[in-house]
């Protein structure tokens with residue numbers, strides 16, 4: 001009887017989940033995306049959404065989308081993207097994002113030659129943020145990774161994995177609680193590089209945003225416990 005009840009709960013949860021945004025760029029365009037004019041070039045190549053720029057000091061790009069004309073329809077949602085960086089020092093995704101004034105939440109890979117990090121961040125301004133959680137992560141240029149960012153009330157969670165979308169781990173890589181930004185905002189893809197010659201060459205694919213929230217206090221605490229003991 002207990003098993004039956006659990007199965008019914010799962011089915012019920014699945015039936016009420018809605019795909020809010022989905023884009024695999026297989027139609028060869030990025031219609032519906034709003035690209036921030038930074039000097040970077042945005043293009044869909046071979047079914048991927050590519051951002052590239054070479055500049056003397058700073059290269060960055062950001063493209064935004066929402067299911068309603070100016071914002072997401074709900075505040076609690078989960079966003080997944082496939083990411084590849086060929087060059088650059090940062091690649092990530094953001095949710096509950098606003099451009100004016102700039103704020104929201106993001107998860108990104110902070111790329112370094114020696115040790116790369118996965119960072120869950122509260123975005124507090126253009127180029128300004130507060131690290132909510134951070135962990136070293138494996139990163140190789142040119143390799144595909146997946147990022148997930150989920151916002152459920154004041155719970156913020158991030159996942160990172162390699163392989164296919166089906167290889168997504170059940171547990172969260174990083175979780176945090178934060179009360180600063182509760183408005184739905186929009187979803188964004190972004191990348192960054194700096195240096196004497198800043199070179200960014202990154203791409204995104206298989207974007208999916210749904211309202212199927214699985215982040216709760218229990219999984220959040222579990223991730224915290226695992227982080228302590230594993």
Ligand SMILES: [Ca+2]
Nearest residue numbers: 027029030031
């Ligand atoms: Ca398209």
Ligand SMILES: [Ca+2]
Nearest residue numbers: 024047048205
């Ligand atoms: Ca694609």
